[in-house]
Amino acid sequence: MPPVLLDLSDVAAGYGGRIAIQDASLRLEGGQLLGLIGPNGAGKSTLLRAVAGLIPALAGSVAIDGHPILSERERALSALGYAVDPAELPAALTGRQYLEMVASVRRCQATDWPEPELDHVLGFRAWLDTPLAQCSLGTRAKLSIAAALLGAPALLVLDESLNGLDPVSSWRLRQILQRMVATGRHAAILSTHQIEMLGSLCTDLVYVEDGRIAYRWNRLDLETAGPGGIEAMVMTAVTGTAATIG
Ligand SMILES: Nc1ncnc2c1ncn2[C@@H]1O[C@H](COP(=O)(O)OP(=O)(O)OP(=O)(O)O)[C@@H](O)[C@H]1O
Incomplete structure (x- = not known):
């Protein structure tokens, strides 16, 4: 059995008493690479900040590599690689x-x-x-x-981190992520607005909307859609109409 590297159960988080993400449950095992998408302001970064322990979960629980962030913070965070927003370096x-x-x-x-x-x-x-x-x-x-x-x-979290990268570096980095995850010892979450980047990369996909996880697709869904079909699959689900371009 692959190790459970992220266990997020009914998490709520926000700022100054205002909830920005709620009822978020996610479980990632070694070998999974999760794409995180959704509209601007939907709560993706907030969710990832709660995973990284940068803001506290106001409800629910976060465990990384089997260690609850609340009671075993140091051990939990030692299993996490979170790419800081370049503006905050x-x-x-x-x-x-x-x-x-x-x-x-x-x-x-x-x-x-x-x-x-x-x-x-x-x-x-x-x-x-x-x-x-x-x-x-x-x-x-x-x-x-x-x-x-x-x-x-064990767990990598990249919050829109590939956005500013040149195409060759972005491709090289995605290859590195894929090789790491393929060992079964690592899992990763990658948030991005570039859905087309996720097609050949992710094993799972989550769409966050209005502070909640609104849609999920698993490995089989993504394989069935094919790398070029992911955008149409997402748009069809989100807009409620069959989406094709061209
Ligand atoms: N530091 C902060 N202080 C107060 N409110 C914040 C802060 N960061 C985000 N928010 C608010 O929380 C909500 C969710 O924002 P968040 O950054 O998580 O969205 P996002 O899905 O990552 O958006 P984007 O795709 O635009 O990066 C928004 O209403 C936003 O205004």
Whole structure:
């Protein structure tokens, strides 16, 4: 049996007493790569922040790799790689300093990536000694993802992290994610507005709307739709009309 790497049960979370996501239940095993989609402001990032323990769950429970975030926070978070929003990276640090800081928390080396020479593969090596404030958005996004990958955590959470990446780096990173997940020892959640990116990547798909998980598709649904058919499948469900383009 693959390990249960994320167990989210009836989670509610929000800001200043206002609920932004509620009744969210998700279970991810090793080998699953979940795509998270939905309208702007639907609650996707809020859900992922609750998974990462950045905001508290106001109801329900979150467990990562079998460790409840509430009672075993340190053990739970040591199994999580969450790519921080590039805008929230510490601007005064260089990329190298940031990676070293994250590595020291993870108790690994600052180059301990699941694939060797990730800095070269993703093309940010030349920027490692530049303050993050002076790096381009895409380079900061790469450094954020590279930090999340340090120590090859069991659960990876990438919240729109691929948005700013150049096409080749995005493709390389998706390949790395797929290879990690295919081992059965890792699971990942990837939120994006680029549905077409998810077709050949995800094993599962969730659509969040108005603060709730509104639709779910599993591996069989995605295989049946085929990589090119996912967008039509989602649009048909969400808009209630058969959706085709062209
Ligand atoms: N830091 C915050 N403080 C207060 N409210 C917030 C904060 N972040 C998000 N919200 C609110 O919570 C709701 C859900 O926002 P969230 O960022 O989770 O949506 P999202 O689905 O990720 O949207 P997008 O696709 O536009 O990134 C929105 O109403 C938003 O205005």
